[in-house]
Amino acid sequence: MMNRVHDVHFKNNVLLKILSGFYTVSLGVHLLTGGSLADLSIPASVALGSVLVLLGLYRRYPVVSMLLMISSPYLYLLSLMATDLNLLNFILLGFALLLSLIYLDIRLVTLSGLLYLLTAMYWSRVLYGAEMVAGSERSDLLYVVIFDLFVIAFSWVLINLVQGRWGKSERGLTSINHILENIDITTWVYDLASSRLSLSPGITRLTGLPADTFTDFHALLELVEPADLPxxxxxxxxxxxxxxEVLLECRLRRINGDICWVQLRGTPQLNEQGHLVHLEGVLIDITESKEREEHMEYLAYHDDLTGLPNRAYFHMRLKRYRSEGAINMALMFIDLDNFKDVNDTYGHHIGDRLLQELADRLSRQIRESDLICRLGGDEFLILLTNSDEKHASTVAQRINASLAVPFHCNHHRLQATASIGIYYSPDGCEELDQMINLADEAMYEAKRSGRNQYAVNQSPSPT
Known part of the structure; x- marks a missing residue:
């Protein structure tokens, strides 16, 4: 409804300007054909014009203004005809009829057509007399009627054609807006002359703040995570x-404190002289896709069951340690004793629960600088950095002591022990597979010695 009112206001203002030109042309025609200002009804013209101007300026009563503007050309020409029966004045009536097309409303065109016909009948009677019996006089009026009907019919076709095209465009625009709303996209324009930033309402959904909060880039930059600001x-x-043109991803902090990921696209816009006038682009909320990406990356480097890093992550971190010059590393290979009996007796779901509890206990026995991973099944690896055989033996003893406390898994009280193999690498230059094999040999030595023990592989690293 508000859009319709604004549309009428806009067209009223356009028509007011056209009518000003129309009256000026009509006055010029009147003077050129021998008329004088004395023939005109100056007070009536000024009063009518003032009313139209005031209604247009103050945007009051748009429908009343519209009807007055449609009717005013006929009232004006009737006042001219009362003193000057000039054919040129009547010709101007056709222009007045066409003016009603600006509203694209067939009802207004029909009203204007009726006023045109009534004015023509009045003009004909005044010009030819009251009898109007001569065939020429009747044919003159018939031409007017035919022209009137033709203009109305033409207007009806034109209005339907234009409205049909507009309807399709509006439906397409609605569809595009719906898509933009669903993908949480915000358009932005930064005017360099005024240093003013304009954002679409999508910024409210993105940050929780109204669009008029962001009058310049500084207000938006305040929401950027400090690490992404440079x-x-x-x-x-x-x-x-x-x-x-730029394309980047960064994090914004919403008003509720949550962090969201956005993709920022920006394009500089130049004028015809090649001068930069403004920047424009879009902000797209990519939080969900970023979270999916991070989750996929997490799954690629972590064990589903225990949440511990997997062998791929273990290998990546070992390479990083070496690149940082780390030496004196000890690798521990941990294997649960008789884990198959747990699965066979209580079921795999209890066995899985035991592995989860075991992972938690193992993680508590090492330092933050150390690294633990689940190798597979009931096998785990621990990498001790800045360590030696004595420190590794102490950690192994601490692990076995922690496992001596019974596990409680789904109301089942379970006892678990582990055999631990240790390989110490003073220079840390061996390949991971080689270190695992050497620690694995020590683990089997611990099992052969009666389980629930640890053993250290004294084999020298290959040269």
């Missing part, structure tokens, strides 16, 4: 100074 500022420089 990247965003660099992108600003590339757009403004280097005039490059």
């Amino acid at each position: 990247l965003v500022q660099l992108s600003q420089k590339e757009m403004i100074i280097d005039r490059k």
Whole structure:
């Protein structure tokens, strides 16, 4: 409803300007054909014009203004005809009829057509007299009627054609807006002349703040995570100074404290002279896709059951330690004793629960700088950094002591022990597979010695 009112206001203002030109042309025609200002009804013209101008300026009563503007050309021409029966004045009536097309409303065109016909009948009677019996006089009026009907019919076809096209465009625009709303997209424009930033309402869904909060880039930059701020500022420089398109991902802090990921696209816009006038682009909420990406990465490097790192992550971290110059590393290979009996007696779901509890206990026995992973089944690896054989033996003893406390898994009281093999590498230069094999040999030595023990592989690393 509000859009309709604004549309009428806009068209009223346009028509007011056209009518001003129409009256000026009509007055010129009147003077050129021998008329004088004395022939005009100056007070009536000024009063009518003032009313139209005031209604247009103060945006009051748009429908009344619209009807007055449709009717005013006929009232004006009737006042001219009362003193000057000039054919040119009547010709101007056709222009007045066509003016009603600006509203694209067949009812207004029909009203204007009726006023045109009544004015023509009045003009004909005044010009030819009351009898109007001559065939020429009747044919003149018939031409007017035919022209009137033709304009109305033409207007009806034109209005339906235009409204049909607009309807399709609006449906397409509605569909696009619906898509944009669903993907949480925010459009933005930064005007360099005024240093003003304009954002679409999507920024409210993204940050929880109204769009008018962000009057410049500083307000938006305040929401950027500090770690990502240099990247965003660099992108600003590339757009403004280097005039490059940018595409980056960064994090924003919402008003409720949550962190969201956004993709920022920006494009510098130049005028015909090649001068930079404004920047524009979009902000797209990619939080869900980023979370899926992080989850997939997590699954690629972690064990589903225990949440511990897997062998791939273990290998990656070992390479990083070596690149940082780490030495004196000890690798522990841990294997539960008789784990198959737990699965056979209580079922695999109890066995899985035991592995989860075991992973938690093992994690509590090492330092933050150390690394633990589930190798597979009931086998675990622990990498001790800045360690030696004595420290590794102490950790193994601490692990066996922690396992001596019974596990409680789904109301079952379970006892578990582990055999632990240790391989110490003074220079940490062996490949992971080689270190695992050497620690595995020590673990089997512990099992052969009666289980629930640890053993250290004294084999020297190959040269």
